[in-house]
């Protein structure tokens with residue numbers, strides 16, 4: 001197994017190295033190579049349009065693979081250095097000027113393939129970044145519809161974002177085959193996927209609304225989620241896959257603490273800002289001054305505000321609780337209290353605090369569904385915690401000789417004996433059982449005689465448990481908000497994303513036993529259908545609420561908004577199954593699969609099973625790249641040396657130390673296995689709070705030893721690697737060598753001929769051979785560079801000035817004069 005470089009310049013992976021070796025301008029080249037390997041569109045193309053082509057690696061690949069004499073046109077906002085056989089120009093693909101220039105180059109031709117690998121720029125030309133990635137993809141499709149020949153192929157990069165489904169739907173209308181795939185060279189941590197659309201239908205007329213972002217993404221725009229409302233109805237962790245944040249180009253950002261108090265979306269502030277400041281703005285902020293004086297604004301809170309990027313779970317909760325408290329003091333939460341009081345007066349539970357603006361119907365449905373799931377998860381978590389606490393108490397009792405180990409065993413079978421052989425519930429009901437249990441000093445008393453701390457339902461306990469459950473729920477919700485905050489942070493931090501991706505692969509074996517929160521959630525959703533006995537009542541209530549709401553909802557068929565339904569009602573969509581959001585039927589019949597369905601562009605729902613399966617495969621929820629034969633081939637290529645031995649690239653000092661120890665026999669493979677059993681390997685994380693585990697996780701790793709020699713060897717290796725010339729330079733050197741060898745061959749032949757010449761004396765022969773050699777060894781004087789004075793037309797020109805051939809140097813006129821003056825002064829001094 002190759003040891004992967006995990007940090008720092010982790011991006012310098014094998015594709016990067018391979019690109020460097022092959023002379024491609026970017027590792028992206030391999031994405032196209034792999035896409036083409038799978039779909040084979042380049043070999044068949046004679047005309048190709050490469051949108052967003054800089055630095056040009058896709059165009060390089062196209063020029064290599066496409067037949068001779070093909071027309072390849074590449075365009076990008078950034079300049080593209082010339083590529084043989086490729087016409088390039090600089091333009092914004094969203095402009096008419098760009099379209100006109102492409103037309104000029106294409107003349108009457110039509111493209112067989114249109115490629116688009118665009119991503120809104122964060123660095124160069126950022127002023128033009130008015131489009132986000134999905135819109136850019138739609139713009140490229142617009143160009144494709146104009147320039148593609150019938151049956152042509154369109155390849156585009158898209159990010160898994162909220163607009164992904166809409167995009168796919170449009171692609172499906174215009175192409176016979178649409179497939180989304182993630183080539184092996186695309187990083188797993190990247191949200192990008194590539195959609196290959198084949199068989200362009202080339203309709204005579206296309207409704208412009210098809211290609212208008214306002215229409216295509218209309219359904220989802222403007223529906224800003226109300227995070228405040230999520231305090232009591234938290235949303236499920238939804239990864240933001242947009243890739244780049246629009247218009248966000250600064251790294252360090254501050255915001256006043258008062259804005260954090262006032263915002264309806266505190267999570268996004270915590271996730272995207274670095275500091276909450278108490279510094280007064282130039283025009284004064286009374287709320288901030290008041291906030292600064294509040295006793296609730298403790299030193300700890302201030303410390304948390306100082307660096308939002310390092311908030312632990314506890315700090316995060318502290319800040320949110322502080323915000324809620326201050327909002328109460330400032331009277332921002334009046335509305336909520338009113339609602340609460342109203343609800344109390346009506347005898348309802350005051351848990352649905354639907355504060356602030358109402359969400360739109362679809363969001364509401366999703367939120368309700370989510371709330372249902374979260375309630376269920378929180379309940380399970382609660383139960384588990386209680387169970388642990390109970391177990392703890394029993395252990396204490398046992399240590400005090402109050403209970404037999406047997407009882408603990410009983411509880412371990414499941415919560416309150418659920419699923420166990422000796423269910424306490426059953427025993428409670430049978431007289432004999434009670435008697436038997438009550439006998440002796442190790443008795444477990446029935447419900448009504450239970451001591452307060454026994455954890456099983458006394459009346460006071462139930463009161464407490466109500467309070468508890470509110471607190472628990474709030475805790476659970478804060479937890480889930482913390483996860484959102486982490487997600488948000490992750491979006492801004494590629495390093496964190498990579499770390500998280502790695503973490504997902506760790507500790508696999510433990511997931512089944514105790515699992516993380518995530519595992520718990522997914523498990524619970526998987527089990528939702530089967531686990532109906534105990535949870536029935538709760539599920540029913542929640543479930544009914546959801547179904548009733550959907551029934552009442554004025555949404556049109558398939559859950560589309562009226563606007564969307566009207567759009568899809570046009571003739572062109574006849575016979576085409578409409579995309580739906582969360583269809584009611586699915587909610588009722590298959591709750592467990594709903595979450596995954598929500599994320600998909602279900603083109604056709606409510607169909608029979610076979611068709612459904614078909615549709616699922618068409619719905620392109622390509623989340624993680626699966627290993628396939630292609631991968632293996634690529635991997636094998638890399639991981640084997642010509643002699644068949646595995647090519648292990650050791651790039652960390654720890655690995656090098658280990659390799660050295662293995663090679664010198666200081667360690668055996670048995671030792672390696674043995675080392676696996678250490679204090680970190682089997683840590684008992686059960687019952688430990690998440691914030692503790694979070695912090696602990698950073699440090700409770702085995703520190704592997706590093707030897708000085710290994711560290712030095714790695715350093716050298718990296719240095720040598722960095723110093724290695726790129727392919728172009730290596731090729732130039734090789735050419736030079738070949739030329740020298742050819743020259744030497746020629747000389748040898750000539751001198752042999754001279755030596756064999758019988759008409760010459762020995763001296764003449766020796767003279768002419770030495771002349772020949774001295775002539776050959778004489779270096780050609782380099783042609784002096786032409787000095788071009790940066791004046792007139794040459795002033796400020798970038799690149800080669802007009803009309804100048806050969807080597808040149810641009811000189812500053814003042815510099816030239818100063819040099820002359822210096823020479824003059826020096827010669828005067830000599831005299």
Ligand SMILES: C[S@@+](CC[C@H](N)C(=O)[O-])C[C@H]1O[C@@H](n2cnc3c(N)ncnc32)[C@H](O)[C@@H]1O
Pocket residue numbers: 025026028029051052053054055056057058059075076077078091092093094117118119120121128136
């Ligand atoms: C990932 S790079 C493309 C890499 C390229 N396929 C290659 O193989 O070298 C994305 C490019 O999209 C370009 N881009 C972003 N927005 C654009 C726009 N509106 N018009 C033209 N190019 C754009 C950026 O300048 C950037 O060079």
